Amino acid sequence: MKIAIIGAGGVGGYFGAKLVKAGHDVHFIARGEHLKAIQNNGLVVKSILGDFRVANLRATEKITEIDQPDLIILGVKAWQIKEIREDIRKVLHKDTVILPLQNGVLAADELSEKIDKRNVLGGLCRIISKIESPGVIHHIGVTPTIVFGELDKSITERISGIDRIFKSAGIESTISEDIEADVWRKFILICVSGLLAVSETTYGELRETKETRQLMIGLLNEIFLLSKKAGVKIESDFVGKAVAFIDTFPPSSTSSLTRDVWDQKPSEIEYQNGSVVKMGEKHGIETPINKFVYSCILPRELKARGLR
Known part of the structure; x- marks a missing residue:
């Protein structure tokens, strides 16, 4: 092959x-x-x-x-x-x-x-x-x-x-x-990357600080509720599993989106938290944490792409 x-x-x-x-x-x-x-x-x-x-x-x-x-x-x-x-x-x-x-x-x-x-x-x-x-x-x-x-x-x-x-x-x-459900499971997880970027934290710092951990869980819950509204079949306890999985990541690690934002490079923000915001509006689901993350990164994204 x-x-x-x-x-x-x-x-x-x-x-x-x-x-x-x-x-x-x-x-x-x-x-x-x-x-x-x-x-x-x-x-x-x-x-x-x-x-x-x-x-x-x-x-x-x-x-x-x-x-x-x-x-x-x-x-x-x-x-x-x-x-x-x-x-x-x-x-x-x-x-x-x-x-x-x-x-x-x-x-x-x-x-x-x-x-x-x-x-x-x-x-x-x-x-x-x-x-x-x-x-x-x-x-x-x-x-x-x-x-x-x-x-x-x-x-x-x-x-x-x-x-x-x-x-x-x-x-x-x-x-x-059911690859649609599996793709959504990862999508829910990866959208934490934007929160890392705006809070300027690693996975370890984000999950070990009470306030940012609560933001992380809230962000995950917003996307989980959106997935249900979109008809994706994901188990009801997925957010808990996602948090447990994130807790296994190396404490000093980040994600590619996070590093791209920090390095002032074009990122996948439109395909992560930006997609959450747009689909939330389409399905009538409130996504305030994802909207905050997306809105904070958007000005830097426009600069990175030479649009501002």
């Missing part, structure tokens, strides 16, 4: 390197100094599960240079999906499968606006990782996991085959029977 990793950052770089290490045919899409480092020296992965390096990698900047991959794993930021989907469409064959691992709940829908829906899966990943320096991926926390499934909730041979590939590479993977 020919695999393309579009976006070789903390997510795509880690999972792509694992697939290469297991002997799979992988082509990376990256940019800038990171791309040069991959082309010249391969990828170094520093991981809490053990460091490793893969060399002699195929990497390019242009999606259109990939020749009809069988599986495309998308590791780009959520807001970049709209920018690249036309180029993705150009390199597909009729059975190519696209697996988006973006934060938020819109990736599959945005892909399907330009690409035949039968080529698109639903997916998510769990990992705390980042580009430490060009060509170096640092896996900081959480057991790296990919959860994916058919959008119509069917169990097909193609997803079983992809699952076997992931497991052959030592990647923990799960075939979801």
